[in-house]
Amino acid sequence: MVVDEPDAVTNDEPRTVPAWSVAAWPLRWKVAAILILPVVLAMTLGALRVQSELRDASRLSIAADDSDIVSPAVEFIGRTNDLAVAAATRTDVASATARFDEIATRFGELIRSGEFETSVAADFATATTTADSLRKLVSAGAAPVSQLAQLSDDVTASTSAALTSTMRSIDDDGVRTLADSLAVALSAQRSLTTQEVLVESTDFGDDVAVRVQVAAAAGTETAALDELARLGSTSVDVSALLSAVQNRRDAYSRPGAAAVEASQFTTSAESSAEQYGQLTSGLGTELSETVQGRANDLRSAALRDAAIVLGAVLVALALALAVGRSLIRSISTLRHGALQVARLRLPEEIERLGSSGGVPVITAVPVHTKEEIGQLARAVDDIHYQALRLASERGQHLQIGDMFETLSRRSRSLVEEQLSLIETLERDEQDPQRLEHLFRLDHLTTRMRRNGDNLLVLADTTERSGRLDPVPVGDVLRAAMSEVEEYRRVEIGPGTDAALTGSAAADISHLLAELIDNALRFSPPDTNVALTVSRAVDGGILVEVVDGGLGMPEADLRAANDRLSMGGEVTPETARRMGLFVVGRLARRHDATVRIRSTSGQHGQSGVTVSVHLPGALIAAPRAVDRTNGQNAGTPVRSSAIESADFFGARRVADNTERKPDDAVFAGRISTPVEPASDPTYSPGLPRRSPGASGVSAESMLRPIGVTPTPAPATTSDTGRPIQSETYDFFSPRPAIDNSDGQPAGDPVWPTVEFPVPDPAPPAVSVDAEPMAAADAPPIFQRLTSEWLLETTPGDSGERNWSTPADTGWSAAQHASESRIDRYTESGLPLRERGARLVPGHARWNASTGGGTIRNVRDPAEVRALLDEQFAGVRQGRTRTEEGRHSREGDR
Numbered sequence: 001m002v003v004d005e006p007d008a009v010t011n012d013e014p015r016t017v018p019a020w021s022v023a024a025w026p027l028r029w030k031v032a033a034i035l036i037l038p039v040v041l042a043m044t045l046g047a048l049r050v051q052s053e054l055r056d057a058s059r060l061s062i063a064a065d066d067s068d069i070v071s072p073a074v075e076f077i078g079r080t081n082d083l084a085v086a087a088a089t090r091t092d093v094a095s096a097t098a099r100f101d102e103i104a105t106r107f108g109e110l111i112r113s114g115e116f117e118t119s120v121a122a123d124f125a126t127a128t129t130t131a132d133s134l135r136k137l138v139s140a141g142a143a144p145v146s147q148l149a150q151l152s153d154d155v156t157a158s159t160s161a162a163l164t165s166t167m168r169s170i171d172d173d174g175v176r177t178l179a180d181s182l183a184v185a186l187s188a189q190r191s192l193t194t195q196e197v198l199v200e201s202t203d204f205g206d207d208v209a210v211r212v213q214v215a216a217a218a219g220t221e222t223a224a225l226d227e228l229a230r231l232g233s234t235s236v237d238v239s240a241l242l243s244a245v246q247n248r249r250d251a252y253s254r255p256g257a258a259a260v261e262a263s264q265f266t267t268s269a270e271s272s273a274e275q276y277g278q279l280t281s282g283l284g285t286e287l288s289e290t291v292q293g294r295a296n297d298l299r300s301a302a303l304r305d306a307a308i309v310l311g312a313v314l315v316a317l318a319l320a321l322a323v324g325r326s327l328i329r330s331i332s333t334l335r336h337g338a339l340q341v342a343r344l345r346l347p348e349e350i351e352r353l354g355s356s357g358g359v360p361v362i363t364a365v366p367v368h369t370k371e372e373i374g375q376l377a378r379a380v381d382d383i384h385y386q387a388l389r390l391a392s393e394r395g396q397h398l399q400i401g402d403m404f405e406t407l408s409r410r411s412r413s414l415v416e417e418q419l420s421l422i423e424t425l426e427r428d429e430q431d432p433q434r435l436e437h438l439f440r441l442d443h444l445t446t447r448m449r450r451n452g453d454n455l456l457v458l459a460d461t462t463e464r465s466g467r468l469d470p471v472p473v474g475d476v477l478r479a480a481m482s483e484v485e486e487y488r489r490v491e492i493g494p495g496t497d498a499a500l501t502g503s504a505a506a507d508i509s510h511l512l513a514e515l516i517d518n519a520l521r522f523s524p525p526d527t528n529v530a531l532t533v534s535r536a537v538d539g540g541i542l543v544e545v546v547d548g549g550l551g552m553p554e555a556d557l558r559a560a561n562d563r564l565s566m567g568g569e570v571t572p573e574t575a576r577r578m579g580l581f582v583v584g585r586l587a588r589r590h591d592a593t594v595r596i597r598s599t600s601g602q603h604g605q606s607g608v609t610v611s612v613h614l615p616g617a618l619i620a621a622p623r624a625v626d627r628t629n630g631q632n633a634g635t636p637v638r639s640s641a642i643e644s645a646d647f648f649g650a651r652r653v654a655d656n657t658e659r660k661p662d663d664a665v666f667a668g669r670i671s672t673p674v675e676p677a678s679d680p681t682y683s684p685g686l687p688r689r690s691p692g693a694s695g696v697s698a699e700s701m702l703r704p705i706g707v708t709p710t711p712a713p714a715t716t717s718d719t720g721r722p723i724q725s726e727t728y729d730f731f732s733p734r735p736a737i738d739n740s741d742g743q744p745a746g747d748p749v750w751p752t753v754e755f756p757v758p759d760p761a762p763p764a765v766s767v768d769a770e771p772m773a774a775a776d777a778p779p780i781f782q783r784l785t786s787e788w789l790l791e792t793t794p795g796d797s798g799e800r801n802w803s804t805p806a807d808t809g810w811s812a813a814q815h816a817s818e819s820r821i822d823r824y825t826e827s828g829l830p831l832r833e834r835g836a837r838l839v840p841g842h843a844r845w846n847a848s849t850g851g852g853t854i855r856n857v858r859d860p861a862e863v864r865a866l867l868d869e870q871f872a873g874v875r876q877g878r879t880r881t882e883e884g885r886h887s888r889e890g891d892r
Contacts (some may be wrong), residue, residue, distance in 0.1 A: 031328055035320040039313060046309025054409065056171070060295030062115070062554035063170045067288040069110045070182070073124075073163055074284040076107040076187060077156050080131050081193035084152035085273075087138040088145050088200040097138060104131055105410055116166065123162035130154045135459060146210070156190035167287065172294050175287065181231045182283040188224035188241070189276035193215040195248065196269050200397060213892065216250050236279045244268040330373040339367035341384045350391045359388045364412050377543040401459050408459075412452045417444050423877055426869070432745050443485040446876075450483055453510060457582045462589075470499035470620030473541060480512035481531075485522050493532040498541055499620040504590045511586040511594075512543065514579050515610050519547035523607065539616035548607040551598050564594045726812060 018024065025033070079100045086096035111124045134151040137143040159184050167179030192216040198210055222245050229238040247268045294643055362384050367377035422442050429435045474495045500508060512531075521527045529550040536542045552560070561581050563573060565590030574581045587594045592614050599607035614863045 027329055027331055031324040032358065035324050039317050039320065043313050050302055050306040053298060053305055057295060057298035058303050060170060060291065060298050064292040064295040065168065066114060066116060066166045067291040069114060070163055070288050071102065071286040072107045072110055073159050074186070074280045075190070076103050076131070078280065079103045079286055080155045081132060081189065082244045083138060084134060084193060084801040085196045088197040089147055093138065097135070100135060104135070118160045121450055123165065125156045125157035127155050127162065140231070145200055148196050152197065153190055156186055160186040170294070171507055175290050175294060177231060177285040178283060178290055181278065182287055183229060184231065185225050185276060185279045185283055188221045188228065189280060191221035191224065192269065192276060194273050199265065203829065217244055221245050221314060236275055241272055241275060244272045271425050283377060286575055318726060330369065331369055334365060334367050334377050334380070337367070338380050343378060343500045346387055353392050353395050355387070357387070359392050362388065405459050405461050405676065407458065408452050408455045412449060415445055415449045415452060417875065423873060426873070435506055446483060447485070450513065454578065454582050457585055460585065471502060472499045472760035476505050476509045476530055477498055477512065478585050479509045480516055480874060482512035484517045484520055489520060489528045490516060491528045491530050493530060495505050496533050496535060496541065500614070500618055504618045505860065507586045507590060510559060511612065512545070514583050515545045515612070518579055519545050519608070523547040523549035530586055536613060541614040543614065544609045546599055546607065548599070550607055551606045552596070557596055557598065560596050562662065564596070589617055595665045606640070622875045812858070
């Protein structure tokens with residue numbers, strides 16, 4: 001089943017599309033709109049064309065109906081002319097009157113039954129009225145010739161004008177030519193009738209005006225015949241009619257009435273009248289038939305065009321529907337196939353890649369055409385294949401990454417083994433030069449371990465487990481310092497009493513170690529690197545690493561800040577800027593902000609300042625625990641330096657528990673008390689490795705696996721608080737002592753920090769085992785059989801007391817420091833008594849001389865270096881051994 005709308009992909013800023021927008025229409029609606037709009041437009045244009053042709057056909061039909069009156073009108077004009085001529089010549093008047101009455105009756109009925117325009121109807125009405133007047137005048141008898149000529153001329157003019165108006169509305173050149181020819185022929189016939197009537201006048205020979213009218217009529221006839229010859233739409237011999245006109249003009253132009261009565265005029269007039277009758281009758285019939293034919297043709301053309309348009313629209317619509325259906329079907333198939341690939345097949349095939357391996361054969365989208373949609377389907381297949389190939393390669397890369405992660409963890413375990421072995425060699429080495437070489441090898445191994453941690457960060461691998469207890473910020477800074485070789489060049493400013501969450505402390509320490517190491521490497525060896533801590537306004541912590549190097553150009557600063565802001569994204573610069581990549585990824589993991597700026601702008605010197613802002617979410621809630629008086633009975637509180645060493649040395653602690661060395665483990669670590677250095681520049685907080693500082697003794701390495709040593713009985717004070725190991729307290733930070741509360745001077749005042757108090761641990765089952773000599777087994781096998789490989793019981797998560805044989809000396813020294821002072825100087829200062837505060841066993845008696853002590857002359861610098869290394873060794877030795885055990889357990 002394919003879901004219509006995706007829910008796995010969302011846009012950052014989705015744009016709302018209105019429902020009425022064309023972009024929101026479904027594909028079927030869009031295709032329908034594309035097809036319907038042209039079809040509707042074609043149908044509209046075709047309908048308009050058909051309508052125009054039908055309108056023209058209707059107009060021609062009306063004109064054809066009106067053309068039925070043409071022939072009767074021509075005949076009506078001829079009968080009127082015959083009546084006027086008969087009345088003028090007084091021959092056959094009754095017969096002419098009868099023929100006139102017949103045509104006048106029929107012509108009147110046609111006029112009354114027809115639907116003519118107003119002007120046409122008015123002209124016909126005028127013609128009929130004038131003809132009736134002529135008829136009455138003839139019936140009255142003795143009508144004046146001039147009046148008969150005028151009435152006959154008026155009837156012909158009105159009828160001819162009506163016919164011309166009727167035919168002029170027809171938009172056809174042939175019809176208009178015939179109509180014009182008919183009008184010219186009627187005009188010529190009217191002129192001939194006028195000549196015939198006026199010639200019959202009694203005073204024709206003497207009346208000049210009558211003769212002028214006859215001549216004018218003859219001229220009009222000649223002009224009409226010339227126009228008729230120009231139109232050329234008749235089969236009549238126009239030249240013969242022109243000759244007849246000339247003959248008649250010659251006849252009546254002679255003086256005297258006898259000349260007019262000549263047979264030449266009469267014959268010519270009769271011949272011309274007959275020809276004019278035939279001409280007008282033929283033109284009228286032809287005009288009527290032409291109009292009828294044109295009307296029928298237009299009607300047929302309109303119907304034909306309507307059928308063609310309708311058929312074309314139907315064919316186009318069917319073809320468009322077929323194409324649209326094919327398009328929609330192809331797109332629907334492509335859509336369905338693409339959704340199947342994206343939401344069903346591709347996820348299933350990617351899941352099967354982990355088990356089968358290799359790119360499986362894909363099922364092509366079922367669109368097999370070679371047009372654009374087919375090409376798009378092939379593109380979807382290519383995307384499908386490339387996605388599977390990339391997923392396969394990604395799976396292989398993940399597997400390779402897991403392999404490298406496993407190898408990195410194993411290499412880390414081997415590095416821990418190497419560190420343990422180096423510490424064993426340091427413990428047994430007495431040559432200062434070799435010991436210095438071992439120290440350098442120790443630092444190189446530590447850097448190798450940090451590089452292994454960088455590999456895990458590059459692989460974006462988080463720690464398997466982490467400590468949940470809060471870690472003081474000072475411990476985090478000191479742990480970061482211990483990761484670099486030139487830690488003596490690092491100066492820590494005033495600290496804060498805040499603590500980081502246990503889940504983030506290790507990564508923050510790693511981040512700061514990278515920054516400190518970078519600052520040390522890119523600053524002169526005679527300068528120091530300042531490490532300052534301050535509270536931020538948002539409740540977080542701001543840590544700044546300031547060096548005095550050459551600094552960086554502004555462009556490089558911007559580029560570095562950009563890479564840091566990307567949060568460890570892989571770019572082409574990653575291979576060349578591994579430190580920035582590690583810092584950026586660690587900062588992104590905990591929402592920290594790292595920024596780089598020039599130091600010169602603030603401190604008046606060159607260099608770079610790196611600011612690390614830790615958000616308030618990484619700051620643990622404050623818990624106050626008094627290390628001297630406020631702690632629970634039976635729960636010793638360790639120094640922050642040693643706790644940070646235990647935590648940051650072992651990044652992965654199983655079941656969130658903290659292993660602490662047994663008393664038997666440290667039984668042989670320190671055989672002689674260690675004197676603090678007298679150098680005023682010495683800082684007990686600066687770590688340095690020393691021989692035998694790992695906390696792993698020969699007895700613990702030779703103890704059989706699974707055998708737990710019998711814990712030494714805890715020593716408690718009068719208040720019930722366990723007495724801390726003096727050796728342990730010696731390596732702890734020593735704050736300023738305030739004696740205002742009456743506390744003894746020898747009892748240090750610890751900062752008040754509250755830690756969660758674990759439940760009392762059940763008593764451990766002791767198994768007696770005879771320790772083997774340390775020299776009987778190789779160091780590497782001693783390391784493998786260390787007590788740190790034992791499983792941690794839930795009861796081991798709490799704090800445990802431990803002591804060394806040197807505690808006896810420290811107790812004696814403490815007792816000696818509390819001895820009563822009896823002698824004072826004048827100023828009130830106590831006087832020191834020689835040998836009153838010697839620690840038992842500190843000096844050996846010189847038996848050879850019989851008295852005195854043998855004093856070992858030692859270099860103060862060497863003692864200071866040994867103390868520094870001792871502190872670092874205690875920190876690393878306690879934790880790295882446990883980390884190695886957990887890493888090997890994880891690899892198993």
